[in-house]
Amino acid sequence: MDTCIEKIRTICADLLAKGEVQKVIGFGEGSIPMASRPIAVTSKDDVEKLVFNATCGLNLANYVADAMPKEGKLAVVVKGCDSRNLVTHMVENQVSRDRLYIIGVPCTGMVDKRKIADLFEDEITEFTEEGDTITIVSPQKTETVSKQDVLRHNCQVCTHRNPVVYDVMAGEPVEEQSLDQPYADVDKIAEMDPEERWAHFQELTKNCIRCYACRNACPLCYCPTCFVDESAPQWVGKGQDKTDINTFHFLRAFHCAGRCTDCGACVEACPMGINVRDFTRKLNKDALELFGWEAGLDMEKRPPLDVYSPDDPDDFIK
Amino acid sequence: MENPYVPYPVRIDDIEVATEDKSLKTFTFVFQNPGDEEKFAYQAGQFAELSIPGVGEIPIGIASSPVEKGFVKFTVFRTGVVTSHLHNMKKGDIMGIRGPLGNWYPWEKLENKNVVIIGGGFAFTTLRSAIVYMLDPANRSRFKNIDVIYGARSPGMLLYRQELFDWEKRDDINMHITVDSTDDPDWKYHTGFVPQIVEKNAPVADEDTYAIVCGPPIMIKFTQPALTQLGYQDHQIFMSLENRMKCGIGMCGRCNIGKELVCKDGPVFTLEQINQTPKEY
Amino acid sequence: MKFITIDKKDWAGGIDKSRKTYQVFGPVQDENGCQIKPLPPDVYPLMDAGVTVMSPKSVLFPQTEKMLTATLDETREDHHVMKPVEKEDTPRVVLGIRPYDARAIQLVKLNFDNPDYQDPYWCKAYERTTFVGLAVTHPDPCDFSTSTGCGPFSEEGLDVLMADLDDRYLAKILTQKGEDWAGACGFDTEADAAESQALFDILRKEAEKNITASVDTDRLSEKSILDLHEAPFWDDVAFSCINCGTCTYVCPTCWCFDIQDETKHKTATRFRNWDSCMSPLFTHHASGHNPRGSKVQRVRQRFMHKLKYFVDKYDQGIMCVGCGRCVASCPVNIDIREVCKTMNNYESK
Numbered sequence: 001m002d003t004c005i006e007k008i009r010t011i012c013a014d015l016l017a018k019g020e021v022q023k024v025i026g027f028g029e030g031s032i033p034m035a036s037r038p039i040a041v042t043s044k045d046d047v048e049k050l051v052f053n054a055t056c057g058l059n060l061a062n063y064v065a066d067a068m069p070k071e072g073k074l075a076v077v078v079k080g081c082d083s084r085n086l087v088t089h090m091v092e093n094q095v096s097r098d099r100l101y102i103i104g105v106p107c108t109g110m111v112d113k114r115k116i117a118d119l120f121e122d123e124i125t126e127f128t129e130e131g132d133t134i135t136i137v138s139p140q141k142t143e144t145v146s147k148q149d150v151l152r153h154n155c156q157v158c159t160h161r162n163p164v165v166y167d168v169m170a171g172e173p174v175e176e177q178s179l180d181q182p183y184a185d186v187d188k189i190a191e192m193d194p195e196e197r198w199a200h201f202q203e204l205t206k207n208c209i210r211c212y213a214c215r216n217a218c219p220l221c222y223c224p225t226c227f228v229d230e231s232a233p234q235w236v237g238k239g240q241d242k243t244d245i246n247t248f249h250f251l252r253a254f255h256c257a258g259r260c261t262d263c264g265a266c267v268e269a270c271p272m273g274i275n276v277r278d279f280t281r282k283l284n285k286d287a288l289e290l291f292g293w294e295a296g297l298d299m300e301k302r303p304p305l306d307v308y309s310p311d312d313p314d315d316f317i318k
Numbered sequence: 319m320e321n322p323y324v325p326y327p328v329r330i331d332d333i334e335v336a337t338e339d340k341s342l343k344t345f346t347f348v349f350q351n352p353g354d355e356e357k358f359a360y361q362a363g364q365f366a367e368l369s370i371p372g373v374g375e376i377p378i379g380i381a382s383s384p385v386e387k388g389f390v391k392f393t394v395f396r397t398g399v400v401t402s403h404l405h406n407m408k409k410g411d412i413m414g415i416r417g418p419l420g421n422w423y424p425w426e427k428l429e430n431k432n433v434v435i436i437g438g439g440f441a442f443t444t445l446r447s448a449i450v451y452m453l454d455p456a457n458r459s460r461f462k463n464i465d466v467i468y469g470a471r472s473p474g475m476l477l478y479r480q481e482l483f484d485w486e487k488r489d490d491i492n493m494h495i496t497v498d499s500t501d502d503p504d505w506k507y508h509t510g511f512v513p514q515i516v517e518k519n520a521p522v523a524d525e526d527t528y529a530i531v532c533g534p535p536i537m538i539k540f541t542q543p544a545l546t547q548l549g550y551q552d553h554q555i556f557m558s559l560e561n562r563m564k565c566g567i568g569m570c571g572r573c574n575i576g577k578e579l580v581c582k583d584g585p586v587f588t589l590e591q592i593n594q595t596p597k598e599y
Numbered sequence: 600m601k602f603i604t605i606d607k608k609d610w611a612g613g614i615d616k617s618r619k620t621y622q623v624f625g626p627v628q629d630e631n632g633c634q635i636k637p638l639p640p641d642v643y644p645l646m647d648a649g650v651t652v653m654s655p656k657s658v659l660f661p662q663t664e665k666m667l668t669a670t671l672d673e674t675r676e677d678h679h680v681m682k683p684v685e686k687e688d689t690p691r692v693v694l695g696i697r698p699y700d701a702r703a704i705q706l707v708k709l710n711f712d713n714p715d716y717q718d719p720y721w722c723k724a725y726e727r728t729t730f731v732g733l734a735v736t737h738p739d740p741c742d743f744s745t746s747t748g749c750g751p752f753s754e755e756g757l758d759v760l761m762a763d764l765d766d767r768y769l770a771k772i773l774t775q776k777g778e779d780w781a782g783a784c785g786f787d788t789e790a791d792a793a794e795s796q797a798l799f800d801i802l803r804k805e806a807e808k809n810i811t812a813s814v815d816t817d818r819l820s821e822k823s824i825l826d827l828h829e830a831p832f833w834d835d836v837a838f839s840c841i842n843c844g845t846c847t848y849v850c851p852t853c854w855c856f857d858i859q860d861e862t863k864h865k866t867a868t869r870f871r872n873w874d875s876c877m878s879p880l881f882t883h884h885a886s887g888h889n890p891r892g893s894k895v896q897r898v899r900q901r902f903m904h905k906l907k908y909f910v911d912k913y914d915q916g917i918m919c920v921g922c923g924r925c926v927a928s929c930p931v932n933i934d935i936r937e938v939c940k941t942m943n944n945y946e947s948k
Contacts, residue, residue, distance in 0.1 A: 398885035
């Protein structure tokens with residue numbers, strides 16, 4: 001995959017030099033192998049700091065509302081999933097279209113950093129990407145893998161790799177995947193009997209430390225006071241009681257229902273690598289099957305749990 | 319090893335509505351276990367954690383004075399979960415008090431000095447403790463002139479009203495009671511914001527005069543320049559700060575301002591010390 | 600100084616013997632990484648793991664801990680009187696704790712055990728825990744412990760320091776507690792002290808050479824708090840931070856906690872939970888006022904506390920032992936080594 005970085009840098013240098021945008025949010029180089037970090041660039045001389053590669057797994061739409069300059073526009077580098085979160089932000093009035101300059105990047109997926117780390121017994125010291133080939137080095141050995149073999153799961157099942165809204169594209173669109181069973185992981189859990197399913201979720205969250213990295217990395221979670229932080233009344237305990245931990249995860253997933261784009265930032269941010277997508281994907285599937293809805297594809301419509309139609313066939317509310 | 323998290327059990331002996339809008343109540347507590355009152359021996363300026371089992375704890379300045387025996391008093395503003403619960407409690411209810419915590423007004427420095435006390439709104443609680451302490455016959459001769467400037471939004475919002483008026487009649491203390499405004503034609507005292515009254519009525523500074531200031535941030539913001547104009551140096555001005563607290567004993571780490579912990583290195587600081595800390599309070 | 604040799608063939612058996620006396624803790628691997636956990640009867644510590652995701656601070660300072668309890672049943676005479684929760688007092692041993700984590704515990708001790716107040720929960724847990732350290736012979740890339748006052752073979756805070764010599768451990772007994780542990784395991788093969796110390800010194804030098812990461816802290820104490828606080832670089836440092844609690848929870852020297860009351864039926868319990876200065880509510884007053892209401896203020900607070908306030912207050916160096924966990928786990932790759940360099944080199948105009 002052409003990582004589009006040269007084009008991104010040229011576009012940003014141009015925008016900043018002409019004063020068309022005040023600030024660009026993109027990714028910068030990380031300080032350890034396999035890492036990249038969100039950065040803000042305000043001068044054309046700094047665009048060389050921008051990078052774009054298969055480690056850019058976070059969702060920059062998360063930063064847009066807070067980083068908006070007082071005047072002028074904000075440019076942001078977005079992948080397919082991130083662009084859908086921008087649509088949701090706009091529909092939900094978090095940001096307005098005319099303040100954004102969206103640099104779309106067609107994406108062939110981000111790597112699963114834990115999967116790569118698991119190939120080694122010791123720590124990785126180098127990570128290089130050359131087209132579709134990834135070379136990883138540790139003191140004990142060197143591994144060369146194809147990027148497609150180490151993609152994150154959400155990238156493996158992604159059907160929106162091209163940005164859906166943009167002012168400029170930093171590369172040629174890539175082919176969209178079509179999948180037979182995109183929700184095989186959800187079906188597997190749904191097929192478990194209740195006890196098995198309960199055990200699955202207990203096992204999943206057994207190492208959760210309530211750091212809220214998942215919630216804070218998620219662009220959808222922008223409530224001024226999250227439900228777990230409310231004190232009057234206090235809905236959820238703040239300790240390690242298993243009921244409280246599970247309540248946080250289940251309820252957060254419900255708050256994201258019909259809005260989640262499966263960008264995977266939550267799992268990427270989690271210091272424990274907990275696959276919290278097991279909570280959100282079920283609701284994504286339900287939104288698709290019950291409402292024909294996928295988040296972030298339509299600037300004119302609000303998510304299904306946000307709207308009511310008088311013609312709704314369900315009569316429980318009458 | 320003593321457990322500093324265990325509160326002394328106390329019984330609510332009296333509840334008085336302290337202000338006309340009922341947002342403040344003064345609670346009188348009596349220690350349940352003999353010996354606890356002695357263990358709780360405190361100085362004017364300190365605070366304690368009022369502890370309600372199952373609800374939580376709140377750090378509140380001690381309003382009663384060390385010279386008042388047999389009980390302790392706190393005036394509490396209803397603003398959150400614990401204070402609301404406390405406001406709904408009744409005489410005879412049991413709860414806990416942890417303390418005394420924090421440092422206190424620097425009585426050693428104030429020996430043989432003139433003391434100017436400036437308070438606003440419901441920050442007057444520990445100042446009451448200080449005044450009662452100083453006016454006590456056993457202590458009065460240790461201090462020279464005492465001036466008090468205390469203001470609230472309206473007469474009904476002044477704390478300890480009757481005591482204020484009684485002190486006003488004494489000749490060993492100069493009271494300057496003020497309200498922001500009032501429709502009461504019989505109001506005998508000042509009208510005007512505390513900083514303005516300070517400007518007009520506070521004694522000019524000399525090396526034997528110290529000021530103790532306690533009030534909402536906005537009052538402090540404007541009182542400080544007034545004191546500076548009267549010649550008060552930063553080391554002559556004492557302030558009692560607040561911050562969100564939990565443990566009150568300098569361990570949970572949340573009440574810091576720079577490297578000072580408000581619960582342990584404070585809450586009383588000189589303006590000189592505060593000027594050397596980041597403005598995160 | 601006494602040294603003993605522990606043949607690895609005897610290791611598991613020794614641990615099993617010690618289970619009669621101690622509750623055993625050590626590193627174990629699961630799907631989420633390597634953690635220090637209590638070891639059930641047939642589980643043994645993973646002694647060649649690198650740095651664990653979470654630190655052993657949870658052995659003395661659990662993430663959620665009951666402190667006090669009271670009955671709300673008004674028919675009981677002691678209703679609404681809070682009493683300390685009874686804690687079990689089984690001795691504990693933490694196997695395979697790294698020297699940087701042991702130093703971290705000594706730094707945390709400055710907070711929980713001081714002349715004015717002692718936290719009985721932490722202090723009692725500390726007294727009944729034996730720390731059997733494992734020297735770091737293969738430092739992780741993010742390990743910068745030699746810059747923070749310890750190092751791969753540092754003995755501070757340990758009762759025993761072991762070095763892995765492939766087929767055996769060479770263990771230096773540092774305290775009576777360490778001696779007692781070795782006895783409980785039945786490890787009693789003494790090794791020549793002078794030779795062993797010489798070997799330790801060689802291994803230490805080799806390990807220190809393998810530490811590539813470092814920070815400079817020499818000029819932090821001479822700087823003024825206000826200068827650093829008002830410095831212009833904090834906006835850049837804080838930009839990517841998402842204010843989660845990851846850095847504070849994985850950090851072995853972070854000790855901040857919250858106190859919460861919960862009621863169930865007629866019992867009230869007062870807990871303490873780990874809390875993070877990164878949380879927006881950390882300093883939120885009931886009135887709504889928040890001295891650190893913005894993200895940049897909170898990020899600045901964290902680094903100022905670790906690298907400046909602690910330095911000035913305790914004169915023990917920085918509040919960091921160089922374990923590298925925050926660097927490895929931060930979702931947005933904020934690197935404390937970079938911030939330390941920026942702070943150390945900062946010259947105000």
